[in-house]
Amino acid sequence: MRTRAIGTSLVGCTVLVLSLTAPAHATSPDLGRQTLAVGDGWASEGAGTTGGAAADAAHTRTVRTWAEFKAALAVGGTAPKIIRVVGTLNATEGGCEAFEADGYDFTRYLADYDPAVWGYDTPVSGPQEDLRAASAKKQAASVKAYVPANTTIVGVGKHAGITGGSLQIQGVDNVIIRNLTVESPLDCFPQWDPTDGSTGAWNSEYDAMVVYGSTHVWIDHNTFTDGRYPDSSLPRYYGEIYQQHDGELDIVRGANHVTASWNVFAEHDKTLMIGNSDSAAATDAGKLKVTLHHNLFTGIVERAPRVRFGQVDAYNNHFVVKEGQSYAYSFGIGHESRLYAEKNAFTLPGGVAAGKILKKWKDAPLTAVGNRVNGRTVDLITAHNALNPDNPLQSGAGWAPALRARVDDPRAVPGLVGQRAGAGKVC
Numbered sequence: 514m515r516t517r518a519i520g521t522s523l524v525g526c527t528v529l530v531l532s533l534t535a536p537a538h539a540t541s542p543d544l545g546r547q548t549l550a551v552g553d554g555w556a557s558e559g560a561g562t563t564g565g566a567a568a569d570a571a572h573t574r575t576v577r578t579w580a581e582f583k584a585a586l587a588v589g590g591t592a593p594k595i596i597r598v599v600g601t602l603n604a605t606e607g608g609c610e611a612f613e614a615d616g617y618d619f620t621r622y623l624a625d626y627d628p629a630v631w632g633y634d635t636p637v638s639g640p641q642e643d644l645r646a647a648s649a650k651k652q653a654a655s656v657k658a659y660v661p662a663n664t665t666i667v668g669v670g671k672h673a674g675i676t677g678g679s680l681q682i683q684g685v686d687n688v689i690i691r692n693l694t695v696e697s698p699l700d701c702f703p704q705w706d707p708t709d710g711s712t713g714a715w716n717s718e719y720d721a722m723v724v725y726g727s728t729h730v731w732i733d734h735n736t737f738t739d740g741r742y743p744d745s746s747l748p749r750y751y752g753e754i755y756q757q758h759d760g761e762l763d764i765v766r767g768a769n770h771v772t773a774s775w776n777v778f779a780e781h782d783k784t785l786m787i788g789n790s791d792s793a794a795a796t797d798a799g800k801l802k803v804t805l806h807h808n809l810f811t812g813i814v815e816r817a818p819r820v821r822f823g824q825v826d827a828y829n830n831h832f833v834v835k836e837g838q839s840y841a842y843s844f845g846i847g848h849e850s851r852l853y854a855e856k857n858a859f860t861l862p863g864g865v866a867a868g869k870i871l872k873k874w875k876d877a878p879l880t881a882v883g884n885r886v887n888g889r890t891v892d893l894i895t896a897h898n899a900l901n902p903d904n905p906l907q908s909g910a911g912w913a914p915a916l917r918a919r920v921d922d923p924r925a926v927p928g929l930v931g932q933r934a935g936a937g938k939v940c
Contacts, residue, residue: 554804
């Protein structure tokens with residue numbers, strides 16, 4: 514049975530006031546013991562999100578390596594647990610060579626599936642593709658870490674994080690992840706798909722974090738970044754970028770009641786997806802209820818987020834499009850989505866129209882009110898429809914958010930989020 518702690522949200526901070534299972538004087542500054550404040554987004558619904566706050570000493574671990582981290586996750590089943598991360602956990606410290614199946618040869622792979630030899634009409638197959646798949650399977654087993662129910666994972670200090678790993682929050686309830694710098698995992702073995710588009714594409718695996726079929730998840734004060742390996746550093750083969758990144762955060766397949774607050778999402782392409790298939794109504798209809806507030810999206814190309822099905826409340830976020838960067842859109846309006854976007858701030862360079870902020874994938878109504886672009890209030894739906902008169906969006910999501918701990922004036926959002934969002938800034 515979960516206990517509930519009562520908290521209040523300050524500017525970028527959550528402070529415990531009183532635990533119902535402890536005397537009034539037993540407040541604690543320990544981040545591992547903090548819980549999501551009442552009313553703070555969809556993750557506060559019902560019993561709320563307490564993570565491992567009730568963990569005993571036997572289920573409270575401090576880890577300094579990826580192996581220690583995975584071992585700590587595996588101990589104690591669903592008993593409440595706190596895992597404190599010290600330093601940077603490297604899931605791929607042995608390099609890509611450590612995962613290569615015997616006989617795999619990337620030079621041979623490139624020669625075998627060169628479009629001049631293979632063409633564009635048939636998916637690749639044969640010995641080198643089989644060996645690539647076997648290598649990818651070895652990497653997946655190493656870099657994926659499965660987070661059990663009733664767990665808090667928290668970085669210690671300002672420089673804790675994970676590189677090369679993929680956190681899988683799959684089929685569980687009640688998880689908190691805070692104060693980590695998460696460098697997007699690098700897929701060592703992307704697959705060439707000659708049938709993807711007119712010129713083929715390299716497709717990669719491993720999101721930095723995945724919430725899959727899980728409920729009551731709080732993701733707070735983390736920094737998601739491509740770090741040492743931005744897309745601009747990746748090579749090209751067959752004329753296409755050798756894409757080794759997938760998403761930074763995906764919330765999919767019946768996931769529900771998630772709050773992502775005070776995070777930084779930086780320098781990435783396909784960043785945040787809520788719902789990953791139009792055909793997933795069996796798992797996703799009526800779910801994918803997600804709150805995004807006080808997050809910074811900077812240097813992001815697209816999916817901030819792209820939404821299918823869910824009732825997504827996005828407010829008080831700051832979106833920064835950098836001069837000269839590739840930019841497609843911020844909010845993707847997808848199949849049966851119901852986005853409520855309010856009091857966000859957008860900083861756009863010259864030449865990027867406000868009409869690009871919204872992208873219509875499917876005909877789904879949304880509410881967009883009180884948003885500011887370059888310091889001025891802009892009706893995002895009207896701006897989109899003026900730029901896309903033959904493909905207009907409908908106004909009116911048909912619901913209104915009730916679970917909000919604080920809402921700031923959008924004029925203050927760039928300063929607040931810039932100062933308070935991301936790893937190392939939680940208190």
